[in-house]
Amino acid sequence: MVRPVDTEAKRYIRMTLGDLQEWFVLYGNCFKCDHVGYIDRYRLVHRFGAKQRMKPLEAKLFCKRCGNRHFNGFAVAPMQR
Template structure:
């Protein structure tokens, strides 16, 4: 699921961690191999802060499948029950 579906009225470049409701599981998507997987949201928020734009942090994402570190994006991986 794309982030702007969960945060209506904001484009990807304007979404911050605090904009995403806590019941959603944050994930990452690899541009190179299309692998998708969950990320540790609490660890990322502790390091970068809840007011940080996702577009600045997604530069640090690295695919666990192929190792790609370029042009990866955050996605909504799922929702907690």
């Protein structure tokens, strides 16, 4: 039996930097030490372009606390009012 693909996860894989709404904040999350740090998404857009998908950029993330470069990911949250 084939399981249906989670549409939310599928959407995330295809999400580009330009798809982020202005009221969302981008963070990087370390897999090893669970550190969460702010990422300036406008600098990412300037460097990689608005059409760059977010999933491939996860391989470039590294933790500033422990130096881990493996299995890190993005976290997106609404901006606080």
